[in-house]
């Protein structure tokens with residue numbers, strides 16, 4: 001993939017910026033917009049995304065994944081998550097895991113969040129906007145986001161954000177078509193095969209993550225031996 005990269009000082013949200021950049025939607029190619037600061041960075045659901053000006057990577061990608069059918073859109077989540085893990089592991093002395101479906105975790109703390117917005121056209125994905133917030137050099141987090149951590153907090157060293165972005169984009173190209181992608185995504189799952197506490201609409205329960213289906217549903221086995229299957233947002237991790 002050839003990336004067309006745009007740097008901007010400030011915008012409300014890079015996902016919103018790319019969505020409204022209509023001239024890019026009619027052009028061929030893959031686009032990346034990086035903002036030094038977002039005034040209204042969006043997290044999943046109604047959450048906002050905290051990122052201190054000039055300290056982190058807050059960027060969005062616009063791709064046209066023509067080869068991915070709409071019913072396999074989870075492939076995009078898998079590719080982006082795995083590419084982020086592989087990139088971060090080159091910088092960090094710790095394993096990097098994926099808290100289903102697509103939070104990136106190190107030492108039980110969230111280092112990166114992903115917000116993907118796919119537009120479908122029939123059975124195809126017309127385009128996909130993938131927003132990534134990666135905590136790079138920020139040393140203090142003030143919002144009530146659970147367990148944030150940055151690369152600098154973990155290593156004590158300031159990291160070159162531009163080099164990191166390029167390393168990730170290069171990695172993403174490779175991972176997208178890797179045959180081992182599904183397996184690597186599953187092997188990297190946070191709390192996989194460990195009995196832990198979760199909650200759903202009926203309350204708390206103990207279960208083990210067993211698998212993720214190709215369409216992204218999470219498969220768990222609870223302490224009574226019952227299999228449970230969840231779509232995104234139907235189950236929460238209880239983290240202490």
Ligand code: BTN
Pocket residue numbers: 012013014015016038040041042043044047049057058059060103112113114115130131132133134
């Ligand atoms: C999450 O809640 O985990 C998802 C966070 C996604 C944040 C990124 S920062 C760049 C892009 N622009 C946004 O407004 N959000 C995403």
